[in-house]
Amino acid sequence: MQLCGDEYSLKKIIHIDMDAFYASVEQREKPDLIGRPVIVAWPSKRSVVCAASYEARSFGIRSAMPASRAKKLCPEGIFVPPQFHLYRQISNEVKLVYRRYTDLIEPLSLDEAYLDVTKNKLEIPSATEIAQRIKTEIKQITDLNASAGVGPNKFIAKIASDWNKPNGICVVKPKDVLRFISPLPVRKIPGIGPATEASLKTRHIHIVSELACISEAQLVSWYGKFGKRLFNLARGIDLSPVNINRVRKSLSCETTFEQDKTLAQIESEVLPLTEKIWNQLSSKNLEANTFHLKLKTHDFRNTTRSKTSPKPVRSLEELKVLVQHLLYKSRLPKNLRYRLVGIGASNFIQPSIGGDQPRLL
Ligand SMILES: [Mg+2]
Structure with missing residues (x-):
């Protein structure tokens, strides 16, 4: 046993x-x-x-x-x-x-x-x-x-x-x-997204039992710290405790375009992302004071703009206004083309605590 x-x-x-x-x-x-x-x-x-x-x-x-x-x-x-x-x-x-x-x-x-x-x-x-x-x-x-x-x-x-x-x-x-776990596709392992799945596939690793054949040193050389965790998970080992005080520091989501876009073309991409981040916050019972807009230029340079509001953002409409502000009022170069846009949130409070909410961060 x-x-x-x-x-x-x-x-x-x-x-x-x-x-x-x-x-x-x-x-x-x-x-x-x-x-x-x-x-x-x-x-x-x-x-x-x-x-x-x-x-x-x-x-x-x-x-x-x-x-x-x-x-x-x-x-x-x-x-x-x-x-x-x-x-x-x-x-x-x-x-x-x-x-x-x-x-x-x-x-x-x-x-x-x-x-x-x-x-x-x-x-x-x-x-x-x-x-x-x-x-x-x-x-x-x-x-x-x-x-x-x-x-x-x-x-x-x-x-x-x-x-x-x-x-x-x-x-x-x-x-x-x-x-x-042995016959499960590796994608079932938390932390393995499409990118890691694809990379494992190139190494002919599709299911958990195949992953379990790889040495810890090899997995660490491929995936760094996550490789060590993969080595354990492939054996069904997870020592992480049930954490009653788990505090998230940030949330984000992003979209990479098939073809680079101008700032004006990005607006339509930003709306669904704004909703996604709002839904994520709501589903995790969080409210945020700070939001970030991240853009990656066609030549892979990252630009970030942030805005912190004095009170946490309490509605999707409010958040849309804030993100529009980030997009149009923060002097982003208009002549560039971008390959990725992302929205992040940080500086959280938990609304369910009620009354004067203590800050978690
Ligand atoms: Mg469910």
């Missing part, structure tokens, strides 16, 4: 992920939407999809896709604007369910969290039973479904919660970890 050391086999971690959260909330609020393709998106021309119901997903609609594309894929789709205050309220109700079992909770967003139930308040020895109970209580209180993954660490629990979605539960016992 002691597959990978004590710490590895002694933890009991649950990852809970609400199913199609925003879209399911909308269906709960308006029962005539149940069973129909619901697409949550801001009502603007260049909007991006915040969330899609399972019915909408069957048309190929995914989060972060342009709403115009979603409309083409599913003309009968029902578009509704997000109601983050409501999602936040329900997220808090769900958190109270977790708290009956443990205070070791690491929220990842409004609809996802890690729970360490190794020692739990009700002294229930089975993490599977706790996960089942949590799912049932969430359903009773919110009328929404959640999926749960149970494993000996965060990495395994997170992959497991996705396994039997929606309304599923998947338990990976320590002795089954290697069998569970």
